[in-house]
Every structure is written in C-alpha cells, then in structure tokens.
Amino acid sequence: MDPIRFDNSYARLPPRFYTRQIATPVPAPALIALNTGLAAGLGLDPDWLASDAGISALAGNAVPPGAAPLAQAYAGHQFGGFSPQLGDGRALLLGEVIAPDGRRFDLQLKGSGPTPYSRMGDGRAWIGPVMREYIMSEAMAALGIPTTRALAALTTGETIYREGPLPGAILTRVAASHIRVGTFEYFAARQDNDAIAQLIDHVIARHFPDTSGALGMFDAVVTAQARLIAAWMGVGFVHGVMNTDNMALSGETIDYGPCAFIDGFAFGRVFSSIDQHGRYAYANQPRIAIWNLAQLGSALIPAIPGPQDTAIDSATEILNRFTPRFTAERDRNFRAKLGLTGEDDGDIALIDRLLALMDQDGADFTDTFRALADGDAADQFTDREAYHLWHQDWQNRLAHEDAAKATALMRATNPAIIPRTHRIEAAIEAALAGDMNPFHRLNRVLATPFAPDPADLDLARAPLAQEIVPATFCGT
Ligand code: AMP
Ligand code: MG
Numbered sequence: 001m002d003p004i005r006f007d008n009s010y011a012r013l014p015p016r017f018y019t020r021q022i023a024t025p026v027p028a029p030a031l032i033a034l035n036t037g038l039a040a041g042l043g044l045d046p047d048w049l050a051s052d053a054g055i056s057a058l059a060g061n062a063v064p065p066g067a068a069p070l071a072q073a074y075a076g077h078q079f080g081g082f083s084p085q086l087g088d089g090r091a092l093l094l095g096e097v098i099a100p101d102g103r104r105f106d107l108q109l110k111g112s113g114p115t116p117y118s119r120m121g122d123g124r125a126w127i128g129p130v131m132r133e134y135i136m137s138e139a140m141a142a143l144g145i146p147t148t149r150a151l152a153a154l155t156t157g158e159t160i161y162r163e164g165p166l167p168g169a170i171l172t173r174v175a176a177s178h179i180r181v182g183t184f185e186y187f188a189a190r191q192d193n194d195a196i197a198q199l200i201d202h203v204i205a206r207h208f209p210d211t212s213g214a215l216g217m218f219d220a221v222v223t224a225q226a227r228l229i230a231a232w233m234g235v236g237f238v239h240g241v242m243n244t245d246n247m248a249l250s251g252e253t254i255d256y257g258p259c260a261f262i263d264g265f266a267f268g269r270v271f272s273s274i275d276q277h278g279r280y281a282y283a284n285q286p287r288i289a290i291w292n293l294a295q296l297g298s299a300l301i302p303a304i305p306g307p308q309d310t311a312i313d314s315a316t317e318i319l320n321r322f323t324p325r326f327t328a329e330r331d332r333n334f335r336a337k338l339g340l341t342g343e344d345d346g347d348i349a350l351i352d353r354l355l356a357l358m359d360q361d362g363a364d365f366t367d368t369f370r371a372l373a374d375g376d377a378a379d380q381f382t383d384r385e386a387y388h389l390w391h392q393d394w395q396n397r398l399a400h401e402d403a404a405k406a407t408a409l410m411r412a413t414n415p416a417i418i419p420r421t422h423r424i425e426a427a428i429e430a431a432l433a434g435d436m437n438p439f440h441r442l443n444r445v446l447a448t449p450f451a452p453d454p455a456d457l458d459l460a461r462a463p464l465a466q467e468i469v470p471a472t473f474c475g476t
Contacts, residue, residue, distance in 0.1 A: 003048045004057070006066035006095035009104070009206070010177070013198060018070040023060020023092055024113025024123065026168065028157025031055060032127075032436055033134055033443065035151050038174065042151070043100045049152065058152050058172050060092065060112040067095040071115035075189055076182030076245025077295055079279060084189045086182060086245050087117030090125060093178060104206060106178050107151070111170040124160045128428045130169035131439055133256040135427070137173075139419040139446040140253055145231045146224075147253040148175040167432070176252055177206050181296045182245035188299035196303050207250050214303035219318050222293055224251025226322050229289045230329030233282070234337065235418060236262040236365035240272040240472060242280050242288045244295050258472035261418040263462050264362035265355070271421075273471040286326050293319055336413040337369050339398060339406030350397060353390055357381060364462045366418050373410035415449035417460040421469040 010017070036046040048054045056062040063069060071088035078086075092115070094107040110133075111125030130153050140147040156168035179199070187195040200217050208220040228251050232239065239246070240258035248254040258272035267283035275281075280288060297315040304311035334351040335343070358368055363380035371377035372394075381387035398406055419442065427438040445456040452460065463469070 002065040003054070004044060004064050004066060004095075004097060004107070006064075006068070007098055007104070008066075008068040008095040009202070010072070010093060010096065010106075011068035011070055013202060014195070016073070016192070016195065017199075018072050018093070019087075019116050020069070021071045021092060021115045022063060022069050023109060025061045026059050026156035026158050026170070029055050029059030029061060029154050029170070030157070031058075031152060031154050032131075032169070032431075033150070033153045033440070035138070035149070038149050038151055041099060041101075042097055042105060042174065044097070044151075055154065057094075058109070058154055059156065059170060060109050064094070069094055069109075071117055072178055072183070073117070073186055074180050074182040074245055075186035076180070076243050077185070077292070078243040078245070079275075082185070082189075083245075084186070085117065087186075088115055088178075089118040089121050090115075090123045091173075103176070106173075106175045108173040108175065108178060109170055110173050111156075111168065122160060124156075124158070124168050125170065126160055126162060126166035127155060127169040127431055128166070129257070130171045131428055131431060132424055133171055133173070135419050135424055135439070135442055135446065136256040136259060137253070138443060139449065140237075142447050142449050143235055143415060143418075145235065145237075145253060146228055146251050148173050148248075150174070175248065175254065176250035177203075177248070178254070179203055179206075179249045180245050180254075181247045181249070181292050181299075182243075183249075184296055184299040185244060188302075191302075193302045196299065200300070200303055203249050213305075214300045215314055215318060218293075218297060218300055218315060219321070221249055221251070221296065222318055222322050223325055224249075225289050225293060226325035227251065227329050228253065229285050230326050230333055232285060233330055234333035234413075235415065236265065236282070238262060238269060238271055238280065238282050239285065240270075240275070240280055242285065242292065244292045247289075247292050260421045260469075260472055262365045263420065263468065265358040265365045265368070266362065267355070267359050271472040286323075286330075289326070290319065290322050293322060333413070336409050338372065338394065339401060339410040341401060341405060341409065344397060344400070346393075346397065350390075350394060354394075357383065357386055357390060361387075366415060366460075367462055369410075369414035370416050373407065373414045412450055416457070417445060417449050417452050419446055420459075420463060421472065422463040422467045423459055425469050 039046040057064040069092045073087045075084050076086050091110040092112045114123035134150040134153045137147050137150050151172040151174050153171050158168040159165045160168045211220050246255040260271040262269050269282045270278050297319050301311050361381045368377045368380045430438040445459050
C-alpha cells in the first residue's frame with residue numbers, strides 16, 4: 001500500500017487552474033520537526049515520514065506514489081493593488097489526503113523551488129520563515145483558531161541568499177485547501193466564467209457541502225471570515241499581510257509572514273515593515289476583511305443567476321452580513337474573556353472601555369487578560385485611577401455571574417502564553433547558531449497555552465524594552 005493515500009481533486013480540475021510542476025531537488029534534507037500528532041490525525045505514518053523515503057518526499061526529492069504535484073494559479077490584491085498573476089511561486093501542492101475522520105486536506109511543500117509563477121524569486125525559503133510559520137500556525141491551532149497546520153520542517157542543505165547567505169528550509173503545510181480569494185480573482189480577471197462556476201462547485205464540495213450556488217458559497221465564506229477575524233481580535237493577533245491572495249476560502253488563517261501577537265496593546269499596531277499606512281493594523285482587520293470579501297463578491301457576479309444589477313444587490317446584501325456576524329462573534333469572545341456568560345446591556349461598553357485603557361497605557365494584551373482571569377491587572381496600567389474605576393464596574397457586573405464559572409471561562413479563553421515575537425526571533429537566532437532546542441521548547445510549551453507548566457513561564461514573559469522586535473518582515 002502507498003505510504004500516503006492521495007486523492008487529488010484539485011488536480012482533476014482543468015489544466016488552466018494550475019501548472020504541473022515537480023520540486024527542484026535539494027542536496028541534504030534533514031528533519032528539524034515532525035508533527036507526529038498531526039500526522040496521526042491525517043492517517044499518515046510518522047515513522048514513514050521520518051524515514052529516508054519520507055524525508056525525500058517532504059524535501060521534494062522524490063514524488064511519492066499517488067501525488068500529483070502542481071503549482072496553483074491565483075491572482076490577488078496586494079496592499080490594494082491588483083496583480084492578475086501571482087500563483088505558487090515557492091510552493092507546490094503535493095496532493096490531497098482524506099483523514100480517518102473523512103476530512104480532506106492539502107499537503108503542500110513551501111520552499112520547494114521555482115515554478116512558472118516565481119517571477120524574480122528563487123522559489124526557496126530560509127529557515128527563519130519556516131520556523132516562524134511552524135511555531136505560529138501550531139500555536140494558533142492550540143488556541144483553537146482555524147489555521148493551516150505544519151506537518152514537518154526540514155533543512156535542505158542548500159545555502160540561499162537574502163540579505164546574506166542563509167540555510168534553506170522547506171515546510172510541509174496542511175490546509176483544508178489553498179483556495180484563496182485571489183483564486184477567484186484570477187479567473188474573474190480573465191472573464192473565465194466556466195472556471196468560476198467550477199471553482200464554486202469545488203469550494204462548496206470541499207468546505208460548505210450544506211450550501212449551494214455562488215451566493216450560498218459567498219454567504220458561507222462571509223460567516224467563516226467573520227468568525228476568523230473575531231478570533232484573531234480576541235487573542236491580539238495581527239496577520240500583517242491580509243492581501244486577497246492570503247485569504248483562504250476555508251476560513252483558515254493562512255500565510256504567516258509579517259504576523260505577530262501584540263505585546264503592548266494599540267488599536268493601530270502594525271508589524272509589517274512595509275505597511276507604512278497601517279492598512280493591516282490590528283483594528284483595521286475587520287474592515288480589510290470586508291474589502292477582500294468585496295473583491296470575492298465582484299468575482300462571483302457572473303456566476304449569480306439573473307440580471308447583473310440584481311446579482312450585485314444580492315452579493316452586496318450578503319457582504320453586509322459580515323459586520324453583524326463579526327460583531328456578534330467579537331462580543332461573544334470578549335465577554336468570555338471577561339468571564340461573562342450572560343448578556344448585559346453595559347457589557348460592550350465595559351469591553352470597549354478596557355480596550356481603550358489598554359491602548360492608552362500600552363498594556364500587554366495577553367498579560368492583561370490573563371491577570372484579569374486571576375483577579376487584577378493593575379500592574380499593566382499607568383492610569384491606575386481609570387483602571388480602578390473600570391475594575392470596580394467589572395466586579396459589579398461579575399457579581400451577577402457564578403464566580404467559579406466565570407474564572408473557569410476566563411482561564412479557558414485567556415491564554416497564559418502566546419508566541420511572542422522576541423521568542424520566535426531568539427529561536428531563529430539559536431537555530432542559525434546550530435541549536436534547535438529553543439524552537440522545540442517553544443513548540444512544546446505553546447501546545448498548552450491555557451495551562452502551561454509553571455516552569456515554562458519564562459517563555460510567557462512580555463519583552464523587556466530592549467527585547468521588543470519593532471517590525472516583522474515578509475522575508476521569505
Ligand atoms: P506572499 O505575500 O508571501 O504570500 O507572496 C506573494 C507572492 O510572491 C506569491 O505568489 C508567492 O508565491 C511569491 N513569492 C514569495 N516569495 C517567493 C520566492 N522566494 N520565490 C518565488 N516566489 C515567491
Ligand atoms: Mg501568500
């Protein structure tokens with residue numbers, strides 16, 4: 001029996017959806033991480049994955065039986081400007097597997113060499129972004145937030161060049177699919193209505209089997225994105241590069257580039273070094289999601305039955321559902337973070353007042369909520385008087401809750417530890433010096449974010465002034 005039982009539905013779509021492409025071999029692949037828990041969940045044998053044959057497959061040095069490697073075509077709005085042709089420039093879809101629970105997943109190699117979509121790029125990745133995506137995506141999964149996953153990371157033995165020479169690496173990414181808003185835009189830009197219709201059917205079959213038609217799919221995507229962005233907001237996550245090619249139809253977080261969890265809170269916090277105008281700032285994420293979904297809605301218009309102006313009205317009506325859905329999810333998340341199970345008229349004002357104070361004082365996002373779960377976060381605030389007034393109002397509100405339940409809810413929704421940027425950077429520096437232990441330790445500790453071992457709380461600590469990493473880079 002084949003070691004990986006592939007069933008490649010995307011490869012059965014017409015050839016203009018992709019370019020068949022095999023990986024460029026690498027000289028000396030070596031595993032740096034294998035996610036055995038994820039492998040088991042996918043029905044893959046971790047021992048085989050760690051064998052020479054498995055490593056060859058994960059490195060792209062051999063095509064495993066049943067795989068149909070291809071580079072997916074897509075377009076995208078990047079920082080608002082449209083690129084009609086992007087596509088997998090440094091990644092290949094190896095194929096799809098059906099997990100024992102019946103769910104279908106893409107296996108993708110990221111950093112596997114040039115494709116027709118590489119433009120000026122080398123098609124490679126260096127160890128830093130591979131480690132960052134591994135840590136971030138697995139931490140996100142442990143927080144219960146929809147995300148692509150990391151099955152394996154390996155070094156390639158190849159030196160690649162960015163600012164200077166760096167070790168090459170490949171990530172094996174797992175996703176419900178890699179279909180993006182930009183995949184629809186690619187065909188819309190070519191007025192390829194047949195392709196759009198086929199892609200809708202494909203997305204519905206894979207992600208939203210309970211719905212039908214362009215509008216049904218659009219509605220489901222709007223719901224999934226409203227949930228996703230509300231989940232990000234609840235943990236202080238900034239994606240950093242919410243281009244339409246980085247927004248997955250499945251509603252999973254995808255493409256961990258210049259992303260970060262906020263330390264000192266600010267609504268306008270931006271990390272990406274190239275995001276000069278705060279387009280992808282923390283508080284702007286819901287607006288950008290709407291903007292991206294509007295691009296999806298436009299691409300779907302030809303697939304909506306009836307005259308064009310009624311199609312536009314119908315799509316607009318669905319797009320307008322984002323805000324109430326997002327708001328409901330966001331409010332639910334933040335209520336839980338404050339231990340509120342019931343709904344009171346003043347709850348939202350209470351939440352907003354806290355966030356405004358945190359913004360004003362630069363309170364650490366994660367530590368503030370975790371300290372509140374333990375009763376008091378005064379240490380996080382400089383305007384103690386305003387904080388104490390807020391705290392008193394919160395205590396008055398909590399008096400209507402079951403105290404034990406409220407505490408349990410807060411401990412289960414406010415992580416004690418998130419992947420802090422300075423810790424990720426330190427793990428990358430250590431790896432460059434030959435020590436993978438900080439990377440492995442970080443992954444281990446981040447797997448239980450709500451109840452870490454007290455011995456690991458050094459990794460939870462907010463950065464000291466000299467440890468703050470001011471900006472993150474798209475550095476691929
Ligand atoms: P990103 O913003 O990182 O999602 O990438 C945007 C586009 O650039 C995608 O089409 C990528 O495949 C492509 N790209 C990024 N880095 C590289 C690279 N090193 N080589 C080739 N293509 C790349
Ligand atoms: Mg991308």
